Amino acid sequence: MLKIVVFIKQVPDTGSKAGVNPDGTIDRARAKRMLNPFDKFALQKAVELKRGVGAFVTCVTMGPPPATEVLVEAFEHGADMGVLLTDKRLAASDTLATAYALHMVVRHLGDFDLILTGLQTTDGDTAQVGPQIAERLDVPQVTYCEALSISGNVLSARRVVEGGYQNLEARLPALVTVANSATPLEPKRFADVAAVKEFLRHPEEREKRIKTVSLDVIGANPAHAGLVGSPTVVGKTWKLGEIGGSCALFQGESVEREVEHLLAKLASDGHRITELVNG
Numbered sequence: 001m002l003k004i005v006v007f008i009k010q011v012p013d014t015g016s017k018a019g020v021n022p023d024g025t026i027d028r029a030r031a032k033r034m035l036n037p038f039d040k041f042a043l044q045k046a047v048e049l050k051r052g053v054g055a056f057v058t059c060v061t062m063g064p065p066p067a068t069e070v071l072v073e074a075f076e077h078g079a080d081m082g083v084l085l086t087d088k089r090l091a092a093s094d095t096l097a098t099a100y101a102l103h104m105v106v107r108h109l110g111d112f113d114l115i116l117t118g119l120q121t122t123d124g125d126t127a128q129v130g131p132q133i134a135e136r137l138d139v140p141q142v143t144y145c146e147a148l149s150i151s152g153n154v155l156s157a158r159r160v161v162e163g164g165y166q167n168l169e170a171r172l173p174a175l176v177t178v179a180n181s182a183t184p185l186e187p188k189r190f191a192d193v194a195a196v197k198e199f200l201r202h203p204e205e206r207e208k209r210i211k212t213v214s215l216d217v218i219g220a221n222p223a224h225a226g227l228v229g230s231p232t233v234v235g236k237t238w239k240l241g242e243i244g245g246s247c248a249l250f251q252g253e254s255v256e257r258e259v260e261h262l263l264a265k266l267a268s269d270g271h272r273i274t275e276l277v278n279g
Helices: 039-052 065-076 095-109 129-137 190-200 203-209 255-268
Strands: 002-007 010-012 033-035 055-062 081-085 114-118 141-151 154-161 164-171 174-178 210-213
Touching: 002 039, 002 095, 002 129, 010 065, 033 065, 039 055, 039 114, 039 174, 055 065, 055 095, 065 081, 065 190, 065 210, 081 095, 095 129, 114 129, 129 141, 129 174, 141 164, 154 174, 190 203, 203 210
Parallel strands: 002 055, 002 114, 055 081, 081 210, 114 174, 141 174
Antiparallel strands: 010 033, 141 154, 154 164
């Protein structure tokens, strides 16, 4: 049976009015929370493999204790086990520190055949963590994957590239970042939801299926995690739309006349037009 690890993340709900703290970090405490939309595609691939060729699916997330919510959601879609990496020393981790911590979770768990991640996260949009984990584990990686299959210990994958796609093969173990052109996450099955509700009633069962670990438990060096282990320096963070703005629309005439109207508008607003480059 395949051993699959799926990395998922709890992110601020894109529909919520999350603010920014004075230090430039997202005010996650006030924001509504949701499962990162890109991770749903990775979870779907894991569930498909579980039903198709047989697999034990372990979902791993890093965050504060409330992040267990996304693990429970993953169970409702068919995942078997969840791991929460939570530690105050992980706060303000950049992609390098995050990948370090998560690869240490994998080493702590032991053998694996396949790691699936979403393409990126809505609160970071870097698409760097998955590939960095693969590099640290020294395993083959396929990024932007939209279709995959496994035969024996060989992974066959279709990878999206500019203007088309590539067909690739790799030996397991391997890591795959799943593109959002892959199969969307299916609706929850009643049997899976009912089973989750049942085990949540029993604390001892919950502890068996959701394992909580810290940096010390996984044997990670705190100097490589969190703010101290993050070489990335963010100059400034601000909330879009905080200042406000207005929009003027010029249409219905020739391009030349519209440009004249635009320049006149800019001049009347006090903007100095020093040069107009043609073409």
